[in-house]
Amino acid sequence: MDYKQQLNTWFSNFEHRFDEAVPVIVSETATEFFQKRFETQEWDGTPWPALNTKYAAKKTRGAGQILTKNGFLKASIRPSEVTANRVVISAGNAKVPYARAHNEGLKINGIANVRGYTNKNFMGKGKRVQIKPHTRSINFKMPQRKFMGNSKFLNQAIIDRLTKAFNS
Numbered sequence: 001m002d003y004k005q006q007l008n009t010w011f012s013n014f015e016h017r018f019d020e021a022v023p024v025i026v027s028e029t030a031t032e033f034f035q036k037r038f039e040t041q042e043w044d045g046t047p048w049p050a051l052n053t054k055y056a057a058k059k060t061r062g063a064g065q066i067l068t069k070n071g072f073l074k075a076s077i078r079p080s081e082v083t084a085n086r087v088v089i090s091a092g093n094a095k096v097p098y099a100r101a102h103n104e105g106l107k108i109n110g111i112a113n114v115r116g117y118t119n120k121n122f123m124g125k126g127k128r129v130q131i132k133p134h135t136r137s138i139n140f141k142m143p144q145r146k147f148m149g150n151s152k153f154l155n156q157a158i159i160d161r162l163t164k165a166f167n168s
Contacts, residue, residue, distance in 0.1 A: 019084045021165060026087045027079040029161050033154045034089060037147040038074045041066055044151050049143040067145060072096050077148070091148055105144030112136045 041048045048066055067073055076096045081088035092099030114134050122129035
């Protein structure tokens with residue numbers, strides 16, 4: 001076998017190895033990076049907005065970690081598609097329908113219709129009071145606490161891992 005054939009064989013083997021390894025490395029790196037955001041509580045160096053002090057202890061179980069009350073959101077981050085041409089990492093499932101609202105933020109403006117009902121313990125005094133039907137205006141804004149998306153730090157981590165994998 002001459003040198004040209006050896007070189008062509010080596011490149012064809014390398015290309016095949018490259019096609020198989022790159023999507024796996026990218027998906028593993030991205031999944032780890034996105035899950036690590038729950039520990040660092042920041043996105044590309046910008047810290048997440050703090051919780052309302054009124055709810056902080058109840059929402060974090062006193063640990064001070066945002067979005068980690070039961071760990072379902074972090075655990076729902078997984079590779080949903082890994083092919084040679086495309087890698088998709090997704091979050092959320094039936095247990096975690098709120099993943100997108102936390103990642104992108106949420107703004108709700110509107111009017112809620114409240115049906116009439118009987119309050120059996122009105123203001124804690126044990127009295128029964130009939131509440132009339134009414135409307136209630138809602139103006140709610142959930143701050144964005146981004147944990148997934150495009151990131152310069154993720155891109156650098158992927159480049160570093162790929163370089164390390166193919167230089168060894």
